[in-house]
Amino acid sequence: MDIAEVAKASGLPASTLRFYEEKGLIQSTGRNGLRRLFSANVIERLALISLGRSAGFSLDEIGEMFTSEGPDINRALLLAKADELDRTIEELAAMRDGLRHAAVCKAPSHFECPKFLRLLRIAGKNRFRQPNKLKENKLKRGGQKT
Amino acid sequence: MDIAEVAKASGLPASTLRFYEEKGLIQSTGRNGLRRLFSANVIERLALISLGRSAGFSLDEIGEMFTSEGPDINRALLLAKADELDRTIEELAAMRDGLRHAAVCKAPSHFECPKFLRLLRIAGKNRFRQPNKLKENKLKRGGQKT
DNA sequence: GCTTGACTTCAAGTTGACTTGAGCTTTTAT
DNA sequence: ATAAAAGCTCAAGTCAACTTGAAGTCAAGC
Structure with a gap:
């Protein structure tokens, strides 16, 4: 498939696909002239990346998972992340x-409500940097191949 | 209180407090010479900001809440955010x-496991831009510089 | 065989929430 | 009185994950 097909099938812009390739998260199987060629399984790979992102992994972490050294490192990492998600969910x-x-x-x-103040204390424990905004309107869902 | 006390009590660095003041999220009650003076309730305000951040509000959104025009705008916004959190949690x-x-x-x-593939589909539905990484190790709770 | 438009590279820009640094001023401890 | 510690301002830098722009290449349709 060429990059446009992958873009369509995955919903990701071509620029992102190039970016992911540069980061080593996906591979193109070759070139047709200049143009990248992808095999179909890149779609699943991208879905997996999506899953990871949704679960809060950074791209670097996802990359590590794909190239993990032993077969068990992965599993431990996955379980650790699952536990982390449990806490987050709570x-x-x-x-x-x-x-x-x-x-x-x-x-x-x-500030005068004790229930609310109790909440504040929970939030205080949970203080972590939360970066920037999701731009949900930017993503055009449902763009499937014509 | 001076800025160092607020920093200590809130766990936020002074630079962040200045930044928040500049953004209008907190106010200093005056100055002692150059130095900002804060009243104690800024601590609760900061906790509220923390709560908002943890719940996924941007600083701008939090600012709007503090200065919201009608009394009910707030509530609708809060409920909407709560619903959003429900979906996120799921x-x-x-x-x-x-x-x-x-x-x-x-x-x-x-990729050969049907259960897993089903998950990918869920993740796919949920594809949203997730910005950058939380740096939990960066926050030293209570750690104060000498 | 020539235009066109999809593709390419590479560098630089964007966003949000801060942080850092330089260069001053002021408070406080000796 | 003096020097260090803490504050101050303002500009610029950082980070992650992309996006955008400029300038060039090239496969394909007419």
């Missing part, structure tokens, strides 16, 4: 409850 | 299950 659930409570809370200021 | 749970499964799966390649 925290997000607490946040969600806090938000819902805040939305109906009658206290004049949230 | 997806993360699916990821987690997928990771756990992948870790024990006997299939020679994950």
Whole structure:
């Protein structure tokens, strides 16, 4: 397949595919002149990358998984990530409850509501840098091959 | 309190506090000479900002909440965010299950495992740009520079 | 055989949330 | 009184994951 087909099938722009190739996350099987050729399984690979990204892996981490040295390193890593997700999920659930409570809370200021303040403390424990914004409107879903 | 106290109490570096002030997220109550003075409630405000960040709000969104025009705009926004978190949580749970499964799966390649492939499809639906990495090791809780 | 448009490379730009550095001023401890 | 420690401002740098732009190449259709 050429890059346009992969782009269409995966929903990712060609620039991203080139970028991923440069990073070593995918490979092109060869060239037709200048043009990259991809085998069909790159689509699954891209889906796997998507999965990883959605689960919070960085591209570098995903790259490490693909090239992991032993056969078991992977598994340990996967389990560790699963545990991490468990924690994240718990925290997000607490946040969600806090938000819902805040939305109906009658206290004049949230700062005067003990429930809310308890939430703040949870959030405080969970303080991590959260980078920038998701741009959901940028992704045009459903673009499947014509 | 002076900025160092706030930094200590909140766990945020002074540079971040200045940055937040510049963005209008917190206010200093005045100056002692050059130096900013903060009232104690800035701590709670910062905790609230932390909560918002953890829940996925951008600083701009948090700023809007603080200065929201009507009293109900806030609530709708909070509920919407809570719903968003619900979806996120569901997806993360699916990821987690997928990771756990992948870790024990006997299939020679994950691509040959139907369970795993089902996961990929979920991840595919959920494809959104996920920005960059959390740096959890960067935050030294309570660690203060001498 | 020539245009055209999809592809190429490489460098630089974008975004959000900060951080860092240079060069000053002020407070505080000796 | 003086020097170090802590603050200050403002500009520029950083990071991840891409995107964009310029300038060139080339396969294919007419």
